Amino acid sequence: MSSSKCAEIERLVEESREIEAAVSIWQERETVSDEELRRERDRYQSWYARATSMISEQTAREKFRDMYEGGMIIGRVKAFLSGPLDTNQFYDPGNPDSPFPRWSHPYETTFRPSFHEQRSLLQRETYAVAEVAPTLTELAEAFARFPNFLQALRGSGRPNVPAPHIGNEADLQVLIGACLRQMYEDVRPEDYVPEYRGGRSRVDFLLPEVGIVVETKMTRETLADRKVGEELMIDWSRYSRHPDCRGILALVYDPDRRLVNPAGLQSDLTQENGNPATRVLVMR
Secondary structure, three states, X not given: OOHHHHHHHHHHHHHHHHHHHHHOOHHHHOOOOHXXXXXXXXXXXXXXXXXXXXXXXXXXXXXXXXHHHOOOOOOOHHHHHHOOOXXXXXXXXXXXXXXXXXXXXXXXXXXXXXXXXXXXXXXXXXXHHHHHHHHHHHHHHHHOOHHHHHHHHHOXXXXXXXXXXXXXXXXXXXXXXXXXXXXXXXXXXXXXXXXXOOEOOEOOEEEOOOOEEEEEEEOEOOEOHXXXXXXXXXXXXXXXXXXXXXXXXXXXXXXXXXXOOHHHXXXXXXXXXXXXXXXXXXXX
């Protein structure tokens, strides 16, 4: 994980404790001023927006939002902040055994557990993203030797060991898939991304145990520097919706050296602190 994102999550976690301390006493003291309520609502909304942007996995973001929104039956953070001192119409103050609580949205059952779950999801992001960047680096370092691997096979001279031929991206994917299976037991080719705007797309390879999508590109006359970058950006906007995608490794095979500035392509599109984290490797 980048140091800046890690520091931001730590600040958000600390801020969440301050918000919790401020709102936890409202029902105990049975009073809250309009100014105080407005201030803490605004502070929570700001915290909520910033915290949501830190969570990379779609399923985790949906759960994070649900802990705020709740529903008609189950009240969560939103219900509590909308009226922390709203009284329950069924509460009977003269009945010590009343099954109904005094408050319509009790702090202990609406705000507190939901807010704690949001904080937990935020803290989990620290561990999840921290694991992705080193794995992306390890994979990139391994595939940096891919041209040497091909050269060794082609130079073996053994008649019963045919030299691999890579004429297109389909050929490239066969070899990349074989290499990935040497490293991971669960390699899923052409895994579908959830439908978006009526269309579906597929990732080249998914490594679910580490949350990384591996994409392959092979340069050709009509696919060079700018076009490669544009296609990767379009693909990544779709891949990021996959619930298991926390990182993307793009392997760009450039055997004919069509790319004018491979280092620039790698540098511009590698974002270790992104959601998801991304890395580009040009192999030639």
